[in-house]
Amino acid sequence: MRMFPSPLADPCPLSWEELASIAPPLPSPADLVDGPTSPQASLRLFGAMPGEVRVTLYRDHHAWCPYCQKVWLWLEERRIPYRIRKVTMFCYGEKERWYTRLVPSGMLPALELDGRVITESDRILQALEQTFGALGLSLGDPAVLPLRQLERLLFRAWCSWLCQPHASAREAQGAAADFEEFAGAMAAALVARPGPFFFGDFSAADLVFVPYVERMSASLAYYKGYLLRQRYPAIERWFAALERRPTYLGTQSDFHTHAHDLPPQMGGCFASGEPAQQRLAARIDRGPWPICSPDASDPAEAARDPETSQAMPAGAGLQALARVLKHRAVLLARNPLGAEGFDLPLRCALTHLASGAACVPPPGSAGGLRYLCDRISVPRDMPLHAARQLRRSLEATAALDGADPNAQGPPLPQHHRRDQDPSPFLQR
Numbered sequence: 001m002r003m004f005p006s007p008l009a010d011p012c013p014l015s016w017e018e019l020a021s022i023a024p025p026l027p028s029p030a031d032l033v034d035g036p037t038s039p040q041a042s043l044r045l046f047g048a049m050p051g052e053v054r055v056t057l058y059r060d061h062h063a064w065c066p067y068c069q070k071v072w073l074w075l076e077e078r079r080i081p082y083r084i085r086k087v088t089m090f091c092y093g094e095k096e097r098w099y100t101r102l103v104p105s106g107m108l109p110a111l112e113l114d115g116r117v118i119t120e121s122d123r124i125l126q127a128l129e130q131t132f133g134a135l136g137l138s139l140g141d142p143a144v145l146p147l148r149q150l151e152r153l154l155f156r157a158w159c160s161w162l163c164q165p166h167a168s169a170r171e172a173q174g175a176a177a178d179f180e181e182f183a184g185a186m187a188a189a190l191v192a193r194p195g196p197f198f199f200g201d202f203s204a205a206d207l208v209f210v211p212y213v214e215r216m217s218a219s220l221a222y223y224k225g226y227l228l229r230q231r232y233p234a235i236e237r238w239f240a241a242l243e244r245r246p247t248y249l250g251t252q253s254d255f256h257t258h259a260h261d262l263p264p265q266m267g268g269c270f271a272s273g274e275p276a277q278q279r280l281a282a283r284i285d286r287g288p289w290p291i292c293s294p295d296a297s298d299p300a301e302a303a304r305d306p307e308t309s310q311a312m313p314a315g316a317g318l319q320a321l322a323r324v325l326k327h328r329a330v331l332l333a334r335n336p337l338g339a340e341g342f343d344l345p346l347r348c349a350l351t352h353l354a355s356g357a358a359c360v361p362p363p364g365s366a367g368g369l370r371y372l373c374d375r376i377s378v379p380r381d382m383p384l385h386a387a388r389q390l391r392r393s394l395e396a397t398a399a400l401d402g403a404d405p406n407a408q409g410p411p412l413p414q415h416h417r418r419d420q421d422p423s424p425f426l427q428r
Contacts, residue, residue, distance in 0.1 A: 037250025136203025
């Protein structure tokens with residue numbers, strides 16, 4: 001086995017056996033059941049016995065659905081034992097027949113509580129509150145209701161700015177101003193009381209904002225060049241406080257995943273086309289990471305990561321390596337280069353990931369490497385920092401392609417994400 005106290009002197013790619021010897025073990029079944037929040041878990045006990053589980057959550061395979069995230073995060077915060085059954089969102093593939101027999105509408109999430117099936121996230125949360133008690137203040141508390149209304153107003157303003165073409169710059173500016181009115185109202189509500197959250201500690205009031213404000217931050221950066229967290233210090237503090245909670249980190253996605261999963265879900269996302277927006281979108285897609293702001297005049301702002309307040313943890317790259325090795329056969333088979341053609345390029349990129357050594361891939365590899373780089377999904381595949389490290393190595397290796405270092409893979413579809421069909425990756 002090769003040891004790596006420093007970057008490899010030998011640029012030859014590691015074998016699969018050598019890579020496997022370097023990779024850390026994946027979380028054990030016990031870790032998934034009782035450890036930190038994980039999208040890979042199928043059962044969460046929090047120290048309870050399996051026979052005590054009264055709840056089954058039906059959520060998407062991709063750990064992307066915003067309404068699923070809301071219920072998932074509530075269960076994790078309240079530490080309610082539950083089982084997870086995963087369902088394919090329609091944009092990604094065919095919905096399972098067993099699920100449409102259970103829920104004829106096919107909507108997600110659904111929750112089975114003591115044998116009763118409930119749909120729609122707010123109805124689910126209300127049923128959970130009635131059974132297990134509220135997360136801080138109840139959703140129906142008079143102090144929470146105006147914030148729930150504000151979240152819907154903020155959501156509509158975001159949709160109007162992001163998902164509608166604007167005939168003129170003036171019209172676009174008006175849509176941006178409408179969004180900023182409600183984002184400012186959220187910021188004002190956050191500073192009205194002590195602490196980073198709306199009511200001191202994390203509560204249902206914060207929970208209702210989490211899924212879409214996370215998506216707003218990502219999509220507006222990518223399509224409008226607008227950095228929400230830098231514009232509103234109170235919202236930055238709110239995100240930073242969320243990112244100190246392992247429950248949230250286990251459900252958090254990243255800018256790249258949201259930017260490319262939103263268009264088919266929302267009916268399209270419209271880029272402003274301004275140079276600053278184009279530079280930021282290119283940085284989100286191709287790095288380098290952390291993204292930072294390529295156009296900030298203030299050096300402190302330019303160095304601040306608009307995507308996360310968390311520093312990269314030790315071992316993030318090896319965590320990504322372990323996740324790739326788990327699905328190696330399917331990743332090779334589904335690549336445009338084919339299993340045989342992608343084997344050596346992928347080992348070159350993983351050698352870079354494991355050791356930091358540049359490893360030149362065969363000519364014609366760049367498109368296949370970037371195909372995989374584009375399709376890493378957070379948190380479904382791995383956490384945010386692990387995905388950054390893997391994307392960095394795939395991009396660095398693609399740039400060494402002697403035939404065409406700028407070659408791209410097949411573009412990401414805009415009207416569906418059937419390229420992300422989960423069925424080949426499911427272990428039976």
